[in-house]
Amino acid sequence: MKVYIDSYGCTFNKADGQIMAGVLLENDIDIAESIEEADVIIVNTCYVKLPTENKVVYRIQKLQSEFPDKKIIVSGCMVEIDPEKLEKIGPNCSWIGPHQLSKSADVVNATYCGEVIRETGFSKESKVGVPKLSDGSLIHIIQICEGCLGACTFCCTRFARGPLNSYPIKDIVAEAKEAIENGACEIQLTAQDTAAFGRDSGEKLSDLIKEVANLDGDFRVRVGMMHPKNLLGGVDEIIDAIKHPKVYNFIHLPIQSGSDKVLSEMRRGHSVEQYLDILSKFKNEIPGLTLAVDIIVGYPTETDEDFELTVKLLHDIKPSIIHLSKYQHRKGAVSSSLKEIPPKTMKKRSKFLSEIKSEITEEENRELIGSYQNVLVVEKGSKGGFIAKTDSYIPVIVHDVEMGTFVKVKITEATSTYLKSELA
Template sequence: MKVFIESYGCTFNQADGQIIAGNLQENGMVLVDNIGEADVIIVNTCYVKLPTEDKMTYRIQKLKKEYPDKKIIVGGCMVEIDPEKLNKLGEDISWIGPHQLNKSASVVNASYCGEIIRETGFSKESKVGVPKVGDDSLIHILQICEGCLGACTFCCTRFARGPLNSYSIEDIVAEAQEAIENGACEIQLTAQDTAAFGRDSGVKLSDLIKEVANLNGDFRVRVGMMHPKNILNDVDGIIDAIKHLKVYDFIHLPVQSGSDKVLSDMRRGHTISQYKEIVSKFKKEIPSLTLAVDIIVGYPTESDEDFGETVKLLKEIKPSLIHLSKYQHRIGAISSSLVEIPHEIMKKRSKFLSEIKQEITKEENKELVNTVQNVLVVEKGSKGGYIAKTNSYIPVIVEDVELGTFVNVKITEATSTYLKSELLEE
């Protein structure tokens, strides 16, 4: 039997797709890159935003129309968040919930034989150390925990991922070691909230980072998104861990709004004062730090004054990366009962922040022009050349290098999203 898998969304969901592939291959199924060759198509969905929901819906409908003779199975967050809509897309579609990946082969077998199987519900089963089939990338995604401790009013992902379930440090380190031995040069520690790791088992994220970073080999560790409220218990420990030579000087610390009132309405669990204190500590101890933030523009209770506070915060902390999202209702989310602000206002605010984002990030990157950077070459560029990462996790375009190697480059040009460079002779 031949199976085609396509995964959407976050790094964690990409890793889920690798687990599905590993389970199928372990059970004798053939994975194909050409959808036309497949007997079964698996769509591993993302459902975080409304445009993504529309994209998933359209994709499933299109596949059913274009490939009426192939079996289609849906996995990912859509399965748990919106089974009603999924059912309307076809009563003949089988499902694999994100906590039921170990049953992937049985669902595919049953579906191929004409049965409709829908595996859903939460599980405490670990996703570490299980068979995985990646894309031969030098980047290894390592899931350290699933679920979260949050109650954010705008989020529907928590309904798919459930309560926090941290995996064993020993198992995580063992998988990292195996990946490095197999040629991985970048280990990405990922979760819905890496800062929540161990809060249910009594261990700390900082200890995990250090154990992975202390493994033998030439590699870098990237730590995924951390919720500010959960980093508060171990700020100094995490700073110390990120100072390790093998860990990128990078943190992804979503703030979502610069207004304490809006943060309270969102049930974020932290204040702007606490957030700025965290950022200040990191930047003081790690001057080369790359700070990535997330901002939701136009939350239903966001006034002009609240928006002004967000502008003020961004200009003050000057993050190197800013991810902007216009607010939209999500199924099951508490904020969906609120009245959305006029879309013209939301659009205007988003455009204003986008311009600020371009200014801040380009200015930050400009400071690196004419500097010499030791970069890790991680992947081929889509338009030629190679993509490398500085120690601060900033992407650099470089020519004529070997994947998986560290090289010295001189930065020649800066944009708001990446750097250009020339290779220096050894």
């Protein structure tokens, strides 16, 4: 029997797919490289945004239509967030909830034999140190905790991932050590909110970062998204950890809106001033810092004045990476009871922000043209060449290099999303 795993969404969900693959292999179930050769297909869903929801719903329906003889299993956030819709579109599909990955082999075997089996609900089982099948790159993802401490009104992911569950530092370090010994050159520490790590266990994110970075070997560490609220009062320790030479000079610090009124209505738990104070400390202490931000356009209570404040904030902080999302109601989210702004207004604001997003990010990257950068070659490019990362985690296209090596390059071109280079 062979199983094909089709994963959508974030780094965390990608790691869930790797865990399922690892569990299956341990139980003598092969992983297929294509849908055509598979007997069972697992669609590992993401539900954070409406376009992604539509994509996975279409995928599930299309697979059932095109491959009526193959068994379909649905996993990921949709299982916990919207079982009613899932039942409607795939009444004969089995389910694996995001907290039930250890049962993947049981579900696959039963489904292959014609049963419809559904493993759902929350558990505290760890996702560290468990079997994983990598995607063949030299990037190793470690989930350091699951769930969050937030109450954001627009979010439905927390209904799937549940309350915070941090994994022990010793287990995370042990997995990182094994991955590095097996050839990984980039360790990605991921979570719904890495800044929440340890709030339930008494351990600290700063200690975790340092312990991983202090391992032997030539590698880099990337720290995933941090909610500003959970950095308040502890930012200095995190900065000290990220200053470690093996940690990318990079932070993913979502702001969502430049308006204090909207942030309050979103229940973000921090102000624009507090955000700017955190960012100022990072930039003052870490030269060449790459900032990634998240922005939601058109939250239901966002006025023209609120939107202008967001535009001003982006021009002021000049992020190198901007993740832009149009607001849309999500299943079970508090804000879904509010009236959405007119589509014409949404389209206008989104178009405007998309334009300045490209301007800001390309301007930031263009400043690096002519500079010499030390880069780590982490994966093969989809259109040839290789993708490397600068010390500030900016992707660079390189040629005639070996995977997993550090090389010096001269930056020759820049776009809004990556750099081009030649060997120095």
